[in-house]
Amino acid sequence: METKRLRKNIWRAAWQSGAMVVLAMFIGLLVNEGRSDGLALVADWSPEVRLTTDAGDSMIVSLEEAERLCLDKKAVFLDARPPEEYARGHISCAKNVPWQGFEAYMDRVWGVIPEDAWIVTYCDGEACSLSEDLAKELIAMGYKQVKVLLNGWTRWTEAGLPVKKGDEGRQMAGIEKDRTS
């Protein structure tokens, strides 16, 4: 009796779950078809495709180019990682603009970095999306030349390029000075 009831419950759970999934697929796909901004059912999520602007330009910067931009001080480097990670070590020419809680760090960007400046964002790891999200937000804010150094921190340190340690406190004082001068 007991097992019979349990079997019945499991059977119900199975067909009801199936029915809900089928219904969700049906509605979801139907609504997507009806939307003007509907998604492609299968999308290419490779960095090359993800990091192409609407105008068709690639936002990816090579390590060699990034090195040149940093050493020649041609670009502003923005470290999108949290402050603690930045303090443990960062690209020598980078300021810290953490993507998590970006609103609070907006004043490090807006009115400080000119709109036509070259900006390179980076974070750490193949899977890190902080630099991408920050770069896209900067473009939405009106910045023209924003690039992403994929897996930036790891590649930069592996190549033995110049790094610094310490938190944003001293760095920010520097920016403030630049601003008033």
Added chain:
Amino acid sequence: MADVQTGFFRRQWQQDDPLVLIARLILGAVFIYASMDKIAHPAAFAKDIYNYHIVPEICINLTALVLPWLELIIGILLLIGLFREGTAWMVTLLLVVFFGAMVFNLARGLDIHCGCFHTSAQGTDSAPMAWYVFRDGLFLIPAFYLFYQTFMRKRELAKAQEQ
């Protein structure tokens, strides 16, 4: 067929243990609320799913399109009390899967946008991943209770009624 299978029209809801009712209402409301923003912003939700680096890339957009509707359907059915066994199973399964995905990413040090209630189109938030894990863990309590009551206790209740 729903009435025969679930007993909804046999006023099964009147026999409900108040705690089961509360668990259903909480989970139903949470699931409906969670589905809204994702339904409105599928592209942003797809990005959130991508950020978890768990779902195979080929399935990301399909998941982003279907999962929010599944949440909405489960939420509505939980509120009205239809499909008891199916919703108890699915709500527990989904919360466990979400919990696992977050713990997995927390463990590998990937602090990402949760994408739980608001997609990243809503701007950034600074809450750490650990908070999301804790919050999801809280929702697991009513889910497990509901699961237990639906699959284990109900048999006892039914048996008591038969006697």
